[in-house]
Amino acid sequence: xxxxxxxxxxxxxxxxxxxxxxxxxxxxxxxxxxxxxxxxxxxxxxxxxxxxxxxxxxxxxxxxxxxxxxxxxxxxxxxxxxxxxxxxxxxxxxxxxxxxxxxxxxxxxxxxxxxxxxxxxxxxxxxxxxxxxxxxxxxxxxxxxxxxxxxxxxxxxxxxxxxxxxxxxxxxxx
Numbered sequence: 001x002x003x004x005x006x007x008x009x010x011x012x013x014x015x016x017x018x019x020x021x022x023x024x025x026x027x028x029x030x031x032x033x034x035x036x037x038x039x040x041x042x043x044x045x046x047x048x049x050x051x052x053x054x055x056x057x058x059x060x061x062x063x064x065x066x067x068x069x070x071x072x073x074x075x076x077x078x079x080x081x082x083x084x085x086x087x088x089x090x091x092x093x094x095x096x097x098x099x100x101x102x103x104x105x106x107x108x109x110x111x112x113x114x115x116x117x118x119x120x121x122x123x124x125x126x127x128x129x130x131x132x133x134x135x136x137x138x139x140x141x142x143x144x145x146x147x148x149x150x151x152x153x154x155x156x157x158x159x160x161x162x163x164x165x166x167x168x169x170x171x172x173x174x
Contacts, residue, residue: 021090021091021094022094022097022098022101024097024101025093025094025095025097025098025101026090026094027149028045028047028064028069028094028097028149029064029069029072029090029093029094029097031045031064031147031149032045032064032065032069032070032072032073032093033072033073033076033077035146035147036070036073036074036077037073037077042065042069042070042073043065043146043147044063044065044141044142044143044144044145044146044147045063045064045065045145045146045147045148045149046061046145046147046148046149046150047061047062047063047064047101047148047149047150048060048061048062048150049061049062049101049104049105049109050105051104051105051107051112053105054107057107059112060104060105060107060109060111060112061104061109061111061112062097062100062101062104062109063100063109063111063142064097064100064147064149065147066093066096066097066100068089068092068093068095068096068097069093069096069097071089071092071093072089072090072092072093075089076089076090111142114133114134114139118130118134
């Protein structure tokens with residue numbers, strides 16, 4: 001696994017906001033596009049959302065890899081796509097990401113709910129086979145996060161964040 005860091009003054013949070021899009025969504029789509037351009041596939045991506053507002057709340061997963069982000073990466077990587085097509089695809093992917101983020105922050109994500117159901121079943125049924133959903137290929141793919149794109153904001157850490165979490169061994173999502 002490789003990690004390279006690029007620091008630039010060309011683009012910043014204020015400049016992204018002037019485009020009337022979410023800075024987080026913009027960066028998440030940049031991560032998706034970078035991975036797609038290097039590996040020619042979309043993979044399961046983990047971005048954390050704080051659920052600390054709920055009693056015993058910790059985190060939920062924001063799924064940045066969506067049908068819309070996959071469409072965006074393909075359109076953006078295509079030399080035949082127009083600026084208007086790229087702009088529309090980017091804005092659509094960011095809008096879906098923003099809605100997904102809001103759902104996760106409000107406790108409406110699926111990752112922690114499924115995890116809790118699995119652990120509760122295991123505790124109440126020791127030694128029994130898990131329900132089929134937990135051995136499903138889609139569930140395995142969803143839990144094999146190749147990218148972790150959560151940001152770690154701190155004045156003490158310049159450009160903080162997370163690097164690659166593992167090699168991509170499973171097939172692509174899209």
